[in-house]
Amino acid sequence: MFELLATDPSSSARRGRLTTPHGVIETPIFMPVGTQATVKAVHPQELRSLDAQIILGNTYHLWVRPGTEIIGAAGGLHKFMNWDRPILTDSGGFQVFSLAKLRKLKEEGCYFNNHVDGTPMFLGPETAMEIQATLGSDIAMLFDECTPWPCKHEDARSSMELTLRWARRCRDWIDKHQPQTGGGAQLHFGIVQGSTFEDLRQRCAREMVAMGFSGYAIGGLSVGEPEEDMMRIAEWTCPLLPQNQARYAMGLGTPPQIVELIARGIDMFDCVLPTRLARNGTAYTHDGPMNLRNNKFAKDFRPLSEDTHPLCQGFSRAYIRHLINTQEVLGLRLISLHNLHFYLSLASRARLAIEQGCFAEFRAEVVARYQNRPETSDT
Amino acid sequence: MFELLATDPSSSARRGRLTTPHGVIETPIFMPVGTQATVKAVHPQELRSLDAQIILGNTYHLWVRPGTEIIGAAGGLHKFMNWDRPILTDSGGFQVFSLAKLRKLKEEGCYFNNHVDGTPMFLGPETAMEIQATLGSDIAMLFDECTPWPCKHEDARSSMELTLRWARRCRDWIDKHQPQTGGGAQLHFGIVQGSTFEDLRQRCAREMVAMGFSGYAIGGLSVGEPEEDMMRIAEWTCPLLPQNQARYAMGLGTPPQIVELIARGIDMFDCVLPTRLARNGTAYTHDGPMNLRNNKFAKDFRPLSEDTHPLCQGFSRAYIRHLINTQEVLGLRLISLHNLHFYLSLASRARLAIEQGCFAEFRAEVVARYQNRPETSDT
Numbered sequence: 032m033f034e035l036l037a038t039d040p041s042s043s044a045r046r047g048r049l050t051t052p053h054g055v056i057e058t059p060i061f062m063p064v065g066t067q068a069t070v071k072a073v074h075p076q077e078l079r080s081l082d083a084q085i086i087l088g089n090t091y092h093l094w095v096r097p098g099t100e101i102i103g104a105a106g107g108l109h110k111f112m113n114w115d116r117p118i119l120t121d122s123g124g125f126q127v128f129s130l131a132k133l134r135k136l137k138e139e140g141c142y143f144n145n146h147v148d149g150t151p152m153f154l155g156p157e158t159a160m161e162i163q164a165t166l167g168s169d170i171a172m173l174f175d176e177c178t179p180w181p182c183k184h185e186d187a188r189s190s191m192e193l194t195l196r197w198a199r200r201c202r203d204w205i206d207k208h209q210p211q212t213g214g215g216a217q218l219h220f221g222i223v224q225g226s227t228f229e230d231l232r233q234r235c236a237r238e239m240v241a242m243g244f245s246g247y248a249i250g251g252l253s254v255g256e257p258e259e260d261m262m263r264i265a266e267w268t269c270p271l272l273p274q275n276q277a278r279y280a281m282g283l284g285t286p287p288q289i290v291e292l293i294a295r296g297i298d299m300f301d302c303v304l305p306t307r308l309a310r311n312g313t314a315y316t317h318d319g320p321m322n323l324r325n326n327k328f329a330k331d332f333r334p335l336s337e338d339t340h341p342l343c344q345g346f347s348r349a350y351i352r353h354l355i356n357t358q359e360v361l362g363l364r365l366i367s368l369h370n371l372h373f374y375l376s377l378a379s380r381a382r383l384a385i386e387q388g389c390f391a392e393f394r395a396e397v398v399a400r401y402q403n404r405p406e407t408s409d410t
Numbered sequence: 411m412f413e414l415l416a417t418d419p420s421s422s423a424r425r426g427r428l429t430t431p432h433g434v435i436e437t438p439i440f441m442p443v444g445t446q447a448t449v450k451a452v453h454p455q456e457l458r459s460l461d462a463q464i465i466l467g468n469t470y471h472l473w474v475r476p477g478t479e480i481i482g483a484a485g486g487l488h489k490f491m492n493w494d495r496p497i498l499t500d501s502g503g504f505q506v507f508s509l510a511k512l513r514k515l516k517e518e519g520c521y522f523n524n525h526v527d528g529t530p531m532f533l534g535p536e537t538a539m540e541i542q543a544t545l546g547s548d549i550a551m552l553f554d555e556c557t558p559w560p561c562k563h564e565d566a567r568s569s570m571e572l573t574l575r576w577a578r579r580c581r582d583w584i585d586k587h588q589p590q591t592g593g594g595a596q597l598h599f600g601i602v603q604g605s606t607f608e609d610l611r612q613r614c615a616r617e618m619v620a621m622g623f624s625g626y627a628i629g630g631l632s633v634g635e636p637e638e639d640m641m642r643i644a645e646w647t648c649p650l651l652p653q654n655q656a657r658y659a660m661g662l663g664t665p666p667q668i669v670e671l672i673a674r675g676i677d678m679f680d681c682v683l684p685t686r687l688a689r690n691g692t693a694y695t696h697d698g699p700m701n702l703r704n705n706k707f708a709k710d711f712r713p714l715s716e717d718t719h720p721l722c723q724g725f726s727r728a729y730i731r732h733l734i735n736t737q738e739v740l741g742l743r744l745i746s747l748h749n750l751h752f753y754l755s756l757a758s759r760a761r762l763a764i765e766q767g768c769f770a771e772f773r774a775e776v777v778a779r780y781q782n783r784p785e786t787s788d789t
Contacts, residue, residue, distance in 0.1 A: 068732065072739040074721065097708070097732040104709050105728065113724040329476070330483050342453065345492040349484065353447065353476040360451040360739055 032218065032245060033277045041391035043269060043296035046382055049246070049277045051117040051169035052215030053109065056084045058277065058298035059385075061289070061378040062119060063371050064306065067092050068102075068112040071306040072360070072367045075114050081340065081371050082379070084116060085169070087301050090162050091123030091130070091154070095145045099165045107167030107212065119301075120168035121281075122159040122222075125177050138193075140174070156200040164210035164217065171210070172248065173201045175222040180255040187226035191235050194224045202242050218245035220279060226251060227260045229267045236271040246277035249297070253283035262291060269296035286315065286377055287398045293381050294394055300378070305370035312355035314366050315373040319402040323352040323366070335365075340372035411597065411624060412656045412677075420770035422648060422675035425761055428625070428656045430496040430548035431594030432488065435463045437656060437677035438764075440668070440757040441498060442750050443685065446471050447481075447491040450685045451739070451746045454493050460719065460750050461758070463495060464548070466680050469541050470502035470509070470533070474524045478544045486546030486591065498680075499547035500660075501538040501601075504556050517572070519553070535579040543589035543596065550589075551627065552580045554601040559634040566605035570614050573603045581621045597624035599658060605630060606639045608646045615650040625656040628676070632662035641670060648675035665694065665756055666777045672760050673773055679757070684749035691734035693745050694752040698781040702731040702745070714744075719751035 037046040047058040063070045063078065066089040070078060078086065088108055093099070105111035108118055124141075127134065131143035131152075140155020156174040163171035175194040178187050198221055210217040221244040225231030239247060249268050252261050265280065272278050279299035280292050289300050305315065312323040314335050321328075321335075331348040343365050354362025377397070384393035416425035426437040442449045442457065445468040449457060457465065467487055472478070484490035487497055503520075506513065510522035510531075519534020535553040542550035554573040557566050577600055589596040600623040604610030618626060628647050631640050644659065651657050658678035659671050668679050684694065691702040693714050700707075700714075710727040722744050733741025756776070763772035 067736045067738055068729070069738045069740045072743075074740060074743065075724075076721065092736075096736055097728070101709055101728060101732070105711055105726065111726075111729055111732075113729070330480055332484055342455065345454075347484065347490075349476070349480060350447070350490055350492070353480070353490075357446045357471075357475055359446055359448045360742065361448045361453060363739065364451075364453065364743075 033275055035275060037385050039294075039385050039390040040388070042294035042394070044293050044381070044385050044390050044394075045296060045298060046385040047277065047298055049298070051085070051218060052211075052213035053115060053117045053169050054084070056117060056299075057382060059293045059378050059381050060084055060299055061374040062087050062299060062301040063375075064301055064303045065089075065112070065114075065118075066303075067096070068108060070371075072309070072363050073306070073371065075112070077342065077368060078114070080342070081368070081375050083371070083375060086114065086116070086118055088112075088118050088120045088166060088168060089123065089126065090120050090159060090166065091126035093120075093166060094123060094154075094162050095147050095152075099162050103165045107165070109167060109213070117169040118166075119170040120163045120166055120172065122172045122174040123154055123162070124159065124174050125282075127154050128177060136176075138196075140197075156197040157204045160201050160204045160208075160210075160219075164208065167212040168217065169212060170218045170220055170246070173198050173219060173221050173244070175224055175250055177251045177254065178224060178226045180226065180251075182226045184226075184228055184231070187224075187228055187231055191224045191226075191231050194222065195235060195238050198222075198239060198242055202244075220244055220246040220248050220277075222248045222250040222281070223268050224251050227256055227264065229263075232264055232267045233271060236268050240271065240273060246279065247272045248279040248281050250281050252280055258288065261288065262295065265292055265295040265297060272296075285401070285403060286374070287401050289374075289377060290381065290394050290397045294390070302374070305374050306367045309363055309366035309370050312352070312362070312366065314351075315370050317397075317400050319404050323348060323355055328352045335369050338376070340368045343369045343372075412654055414654060416764050418673075418764050418769040419767070421673040421773070423672050423760070423764050423769050423773075424675060424677060425764040426656065426677055428677070430464070430597060431590075431592035432494060432496045432548050433463070435496055435678075436761060438672045438757050438760050439463055439678055440753045441466050441678060441680040442754075443680055443682045444468075444491070444493075444497075445682075446475070447487060449746075449750075451688070451742050452685070452750065454491070456721065456747060457493070459721070460747070460754050462750070462754060465493065465495070465497055467491075467497050467499045467545060467547060468502065468505060469499050469538060469545065470505035472499075472545060473502060473531075473533075473541050474526050474529075478541050482544045486544070488546060488592070496548040497545075498549040499542045499545055499551065501551045501553040502533055502541070503538065503553050504661075506533050507556060515555070517575075519576075535576040536583045539580050539583045539587075539589075539598075543587065546591040547596065548591060549597045549599055549625070552577050552598060552600050552623070554603055554629055556630050556633065557603060557605045559605065559630075561605045563605075563607055563610070566603075566607055566610055570603045570605075570610050573601065574614060574617050577601075577618060577621055581623075599623055599625040599627050599656075601627045601629040601660070602647050602651075603630050606635055606643065608642075611643055611646045612650060615647050619650065619652060625658065626651045627658040627660050629660050631659055637667065640667065641674065644671050644674040644676060651675075664780070664782060665753070666780050668753075668756060669760065669773050669776045673769070681753070684753050685746045688742055688745035688749055691731070691741070691745065693730075694749050696776075696779050698783050702727060702734055707731045714748050717755070719747045722748045722751075
């Protein structure tokens with residue numbers, strides 16, 4: 032289901048094609064995040080105009096609201112949210128560990144009270160698989176534990192071993208139920224954990240691959256670790272993952288981080304930053320983030336950038352700044368579109384560069400030009 | 411500049427055409443409200459897809475934020491907000507009297523502290539005209555005082571007389587400065603006040619018309635008075651307004667109220683309800699408002715209505731309810747579009763009915779079918 036179309040001679044960058052029940056995904060790819068069955072502030076028609084090939088949904092959030100009964104009755108997440116291209120759902124584990132209250136982690140899974148109305152709930156490997164089968168996503172993620180940073184080797188090891196035991200139970204559930212969506216078999220991606228420790232990452236990768244999933248993700252990145260660690264983790268892990276399967280680095284990052292991880296052999300990315308930063312008025316540019324709340328944009332009648340999304344053309348920085356200052360939804364909409372366009376273009380430019388054999392130049396240019404200026408910090 | 415194209419034999423309803431510097435407006439017309447240089451949550455391209463012919467801007471809000479200096483530097487409100495069709499601006503008086511703090515009403519105008527940062531400001535007839543000239547709206551409203559309801563005859567009289575003295579000063583300012591926009595002369599509409607008193611409304615209408623403006627509005631409606639009073643005020647006023655000029659009922663109302671006021675000779679309407687009610691999850695239907703927060707819509711997979719806006723097609727009531735419950739912007743967007751489509755369609759159906767000589771049937775059908783159900787009250 033994953034076809035390797037081209038490789039970059041200067042790095043481990045790959046140009047690939049992943050086939051899912053709801054369509055084909057050209058990689059490397061950026062996946063807009065649609066946590067609650069909507070990419071925040073964006074209409075599905077706009078996602079099409081952005082050429083978004085696949086979006087994310089969130090198992091924990093959708094399970095809490097509106098609930099799988101309602102999405103099941105609608106005929107699955109695609110029909111519920113009026114999106115007929117591929118969807119990837121995460122397992123919900125990350126949100127249980129970050130959002131839910133009164134968590135009790137046990138061997139069987141996690142007991143918690145949800146963050147909306149405090150209802151007691153339980154999420155374990157089988158439940159996570161079952162919910163994602165009901166949602167009917169094209170790619171379901173395995174239930175894992177994500178270690179915080181920093182983390183002692185001993186804690187990272189026992190957490191990673193739990194993730195492997197849970198993966199085994201997911202594998203068994205999948206083999207038994209063989210979930211289908213859109214007329215085909217749902218894909219399942221295993222997640223490699225192990226914090227910042229080479230031995231743990233490599234052991235987890237080997238054992239995960241041995242269980243045989245449709246693709247593999249690197250989890251536990253962008254949780255506060257130094258960027259060098261993030262890169263090292265990819266360097267330790269990718270060579271152990273099958274060449275003919277897709278690789279997904281979860282929940283990151285800045286534009287240079289994405290390009291640097293593509294160079295290390297990653298194919299798929301998701302990140303909430305494009306839409307989250309839009310809410311505080313930050314727009315991405317090739318030179319770094321630009322915070323429109325800054326007074327210097329008050330009479331700046333230039334567009335956000337020369338190569339912004341068509342729906343953002345005709346609107347000045349001064350106008351969008353006014354919309355953000357007055358908390359008008361159109362401001363959020365325009366910057367969200369612009370930022371998603373920026374990330375999706377970054378991925379399509381990377382694909383083209385690998386195809387054309389000029390990825391090294393592309394990588395050098397993106398990294399050299401992009402500055403994370405303090406006034407407009409991402410954090 | 412106003413052409414009367416057809417009249418209804420069964421009522422005072424009129425089919426007309428108003429020419430402004432930025433384009434032609436077919437009447438009766440509903441005008442979406444764009445208070446802060448944006449129709450809340452709606453993109454200008456969507457306004458075009460709704461066939462919105464003219465939108466409103468708000469002098470007070472735009473003066474406070476971002477300020478006329480910035481909008482002037484942008485080349486006027488049309489360029490600032492990327493909208494090239496007609497714009498009507500109100501005078502700001504209503505917001506000064508409803509939003510601003512520490513108001514002191516004097517003969518020369520109103521001293522107040524603005525509601526955003528408390529800056530002391532002064533708005534009078536000349537200032538209101540000057541700001542609207544800078545905004546470059548196609549239709550500028552005169553500066554008036556809007557009386558609350560209920561109001562004693564004596565208070566209503568002195569307020570109406572102040573409105574007339576301010577109108578005289580607006581007239582003088584216009585004659586002296588002759589403001590232009592989009593290559594033509596800005597239009598100016600006088601506002602008839604006088605609360606619920608026939609003698610005051612009629613005196614105000616006569617004296618306002620004697621001063622000679624481009625069109626006339628009825629102000630002080632929908633401020634809490636019984637609906638019969640609203641209708642009576644239109645009945646007293648419209649016959650005194652010139653047949654060959656446009657008439658505008660400010661700031662209302664429900665769909666049956668709009669149809670009943672068309673029947674009394676009103677041509678233009680504006681109302682925040684379509685976008686304001688969207689924010690609490692209320693969608694308009696031919697049968698009355700429908701509040702999607704209601705639990706009965708949890709598994710209702712039908713569309714909002716059969717004749718909703720194209721961008722709302724494919725989304726179920728259950729899905730939009732989920733978006734509203736989770737405060738997702740797309741829910742607000744979809745209902746805003748749906749509701750504006752409902753109001754703009756109401757106006758276009760009224761135009762067609764007058765042209766085809768079946769306005770009486772249209773009026774009877776709209777009024778009989780629409781029910782303001784208590785569970786989904788507008789207020």
